[in-house]
Amino acid sequence: MQELPPYAVVGLVVLTGVALFLAGTQGTRLLRPTAPTPGKLTTYECGVDPVGDGWAQSNIRYYLYAYLYVVFAVDAMYLLPWATVLTLPGFGWRTLVEMGVFLAVLAVGLAHAWRRGLLRWV
Template sequence: MRGAGHGVHDVRERGADVPEAVVLAAGYFRGYSVVGLLAVLGVLFVAVAFGAGRLLRPVVPTPEKLLTYECGVDPVGEGWAHTQVRYYVYAFLYVIFAVDSVFLFPWATVFAAPGYGVTTLVEMFVFLGFLAVGLLYAWKKGVLEWT
């Protein structure tokens, strides 16, 4: 036997006039309440773990512990170092090719399905256009030349 307070479904079973939109909204938000509860529990679990770590760890600061760690060698010079922009362009090229390889397999599987041929082909040409713009940018910057 069901108890009172189970929401819209109980009201409808007792004969009350409840609009269909209210019933649909209640079912819709009930599904997201589980996701929200899991998110709150996850954040709470991480917060408790970090708090316990902060409370239980030993705190004994020494001058050696307060130094910047640099591969076991005492740091020399300033903390500011110039980085060349070309390394960012290499990373940009890597991202372009990684996204390309990730996108090609699902495209190939969907392209073979009936009814998706033209749409998928147009999507792939749009994607290849973006890839070509990225490669053109790298070529104009001279990144593709081996020196």
């Protein structure tokens, strides 16, 4: 039997995955019970009947909270692994300077949030 080229194997795996996905989706569509009623077709919003249209403006404060989360989460995500490999050979002053630049950028973001009063508990 002749071996398939590597891309042919990848293509077969992708086609098999798509075929399994479509078979599962169509199988559940055929086997599930359907009884649409007006109550089932309405939007479920935590037990409250929907009123008006779906468009609502959100406060910019939520975006600022997301920005603060990124400042703190990204800081922890990059600092902890970096601190564990700092003593290995090849990680010298260059990586220390790079991490200093990274922390400086995060410090600017934190200073901006502090200046805007986002760190106060409201």
